[in-house]
Amino acid sequence: MSPPLDVVVRLGTTDNYSTMEVPMGALDGQVVVFTGAGAGIGRAVVTRFAAEGARVVAVDITNTVKELADELGAAVIPVVADARSWEGNVQAVAAATETWGRVDVFVGNAGITDAARPLEDIAGPQLKAGFDELFGVNVLAPLLGVRAALDELIRSRGSVILTGSFAGANAAGGGVLYTASKHAVQGLVRQLAYEFAPDVRVNGVAPGVAPTRLKGTAALGQAATDSVLDGTREALPLQEIPTVDAYSGIFTLLASRSEATVMTGTMVSADSGLSVRGIARPGGRVGRTDAGAPSGESR
Secondary structure, three states: OOOOOOEEEEEEOOOOEEEEEEOOOOOOOOEEEEEOOOOHHHHHHHHHHHHOOOEEEEEEOOHHHHHHHHHHHHHEEEEEOOOOOHHHHHHHHHHHHHHHOOOOEEEEOOOOOOOOOOHHHOOHHHHHHHHHHHHHHHHHHHHHHHHHHHHHHHHHOOEEEEEOOHHHOOOOOOOHHHHHHHHHHHHHHHHHHHHHOOOOEEEEEEEOOOOOEEOOOHHHOOOOEEOOOOOHHHHOOOOOOOOHHHHHHHHHHHHOOOOOOOOOOEEEEEOOOHHHOOOOOOOOOOOEOOOOOEOOOOO
16 A cells, blocks of 8 residues: 555656656554664654654653754653653653553664673673663663554554664663663564564664764663764765665665555665675775776786
């Protein structure tokens, strides 16, 4: 089924017009509960969802999420809450149902990092506290959110989207705690897709890098850090640092009732090619300056 067609655009010269129907509002009428909405990829996706016709309860632990209501108007209800708490998730779902009468999509995007800390560099007395904090945000929080929204999602035959990571299927995408947590998210996507079928679809998006600041694990003495380090661009096969907006189309696809109906249990990799990076150079054509041989070589 095609998405609703809300507009007809005329293209061409004044002497020779043609018409093309442009699909608009891929998420028209859908109500979304979205955690981790205050910054970075989350904020960009909420903005895209609103542009596509969705109404969003935007949840974040920081007050910056309130700015979305100023920017996007009545399409967004900001909720300042800790996604690790049952009460915060219930509050978010209640805001959606009391205002708009339903929940069609839950997006679990809240997450923190461990600044790539290896196990050897975590003091034994810090390990449990670090584990509890990081897994609380990255694994427990999406479970709580899904559970709080589940009755509404079953009623609407809706969908769940969880934010994974390149580190969810690979080593060295983070430290030991972060990598383990994102492997767990991949497991949640698959298990919940099985448990909720056929009534609720469950998928995920696994980004590689984006220019944002990631909150660290306080129990390990970490503050927020830049996610893009020197040399990151050169290490990517696509040789570009994607913007935070680059991922919003994937989230929109997965939330769509018309374009992703056959998808469940899928973690969509969006890692700029990191998982296929070569040993000699990141991509087979990196360094080539023309359609033929690499720079400085001849066939």
